[in-house]
Amino acid sequence: MQCCHFKECGSCTLEGSYEEQKAFKLNAISSKFSEFYDKEFEFFASNEKNYRIRAEFGIWHEADKIYYTMHSKNKGERIFVRECPKVCEQIVSLMSILLNELESDAKLKHRLFGVEFISCSSGVLVTLLYHKKLEATFLEHIVNLANKLDITIIARSRGQKILSHELNLIDELKIDGRIYKFHLSENAFIQPNKAVNEKMITWAKINLAKGGKDLLELYCGHGNFTIPLSENFKNVLATEISKSSIFYALKNCDINDTKNIKFLRLSANELISAFKNEREFNRLKDINLHEYDFSHILVDPPRAGLEPSVINFIKNYENIIYISCNPDSLYENLIQISQTHEVVKFAVFDQFAHTHHVECGVLLRKKNG
Ligand SMILES: C[S@@+](CC[C@H](N)C(=O)[O-])C[C@H]1O[C@@H](n2cnc3c(N)ncnc32)[C@H](O)[C@@H]1O
Incomplete structure (x- = not known):
């Protein structure tokens, strides 16, 4: 990508051709995580320019x-x-x-x-x-x-x-051959690279065989992963701390005619307290958490990664899907999670071309015994 500001602008930090950048990132991630995964790391490239929405x-x-x-x-x-x-x-x-x-x-x-x-799209x-x-x-x-x-x-x-006008931000994502519509909030989290976001969701959807039981999701945002993945599961419970994201997640269920998801505004630690019956939440009055049969848990936390309480909680589940925007916190978290789970797939998504940042997707399965 040619940019007249490249040498001075603090936004792009990675030099070299895009081919060199891809090789650098793949090599950096596969070396860093080799102790957890010895198979081939998948790499999903970005458009070289015009990728940020x-x-x-x-x-x-x-x-x-x-x-x-x-x-x-x-x-x-x-x-x-x-x-x-x-x-x-x-x-x-x-x-x-x-x-x-x-x-x-x-x-x-x-x-x-x-x-x-x-x-x-709108x-x-x-x-x-x-x-x-x-x-x-x-x-x-x-x-x-x-x-x-x-x-x-x-x-x-x-x-x-x-x-100036009523806000009506709607984006369309193409995932595994189907178009999904998403109302977006102007002040809550949005994946910045649309083409790579589509690749991440498609990767997760294809790698989660259909016929899973129920899915539990933490840090769900406006349902970016939740809605496309819901088709692979009987029921989905998805939680998130931001009121605005949950407001849009509910609208997104409606426009995609999705019926098997319950979205709840709960922080990760509130959800854990509810599971342990430590606290009662009005928001959970119509939901019996213990009626779900969760075969999979999906987490997509902020850069800081997962707190120890959340790591202990997710280790209870057979299959973990961990989407991470920070390889350092992912590495620290995998040291703990790999005590009970093995990595079965590892993918690198180049959400942030021309910078040192990468997004990773990791599928983990509980070890036998
Ligand atoms: C990296 S974003 C992922 C959102 C969504 N999965 C997506 O793809 O758009 C992380 C999300 O975690 C939410 N979050 C931050 N801290 C949280 C917490 N303690 N408990 C639950 N959600 C939290 C943020 O509001 C944000 O929506």
Whole structure:
């Protein structure tokens, strides 16, 4: 990928051709995890450019002009961004037009400090971030701009949120030949690389033979894995800490006509307490956890990985699917989990091309005896 900022921008860190990057990542992960898995590691590549469906830039003001910024490789410094080839085409083609429009509207420009983009099948959402109180007249400005550019705009300031139109972010994912629709939230977790996300879910779905009993999922987000995988199981119980993600997960069940999933807003530790009958939760009043027959558990935790309490809990289950965005915490967790489970599949997903980050998918099965 050619980018005029590569040497200075702190966002892309991995040098070399994409072929070299893939070889580097595959080699790094297969060496790091060789003590847990001695078979072939699968590697799922990214599109080399235009792969990110969300992006955030700072805004810098100089005289009457404004500029997109990104943190520099030199700590504490920023660079002015003229291009960002790793963001998807819809965002690329909008960036300079949007900047010109913002620059020519004094109200929209004043005290603007950041712009976030999310692009999906239903269109582009732009969030404008301000250090000022947003007056009532602001609405007219963002509606006009949103209509002109055919996008949805949210203006945010501390304790304030103004929307140009009702939010209706819907993305479509193609998994194992079927199209799934997902309502996305503007402020909850979204997998950043759509094409690699489709590969991850497809990999998990294909590797989980149909005819599983019930699936328990922790850290489920808006149902990204849950809904496609639900077809492989009788019943699914999926939990997550974010209220907004659960709100969208329920909507996603409806638009995909999925009937066998219960989504619950529970942190991982709350769920464990409920299983141990240590605490009663109103949210669980219509659910008997002990009626499920879970053959599989899926976890996709944040970068910090799994806490010891969660590791002990998941070790009770026959099959574990662990999706990880941090090889270091995954490694630490596997030291514990591999006492009772063996790794049967290991895949590397290049969600973050041109950076050192990788996503991993690991399937584990309980050891005999
Ligand atoms: C890496 S994201 C994965 C989300 C989802 N699996 C997906 O593919 O979109 C991790 C998720 O864990 C949730 N989370 C963070 N801490 C949690 C906790 N202690 N208990 C339950 N969920 C948590 C976050 O809100 C986020 O949705």
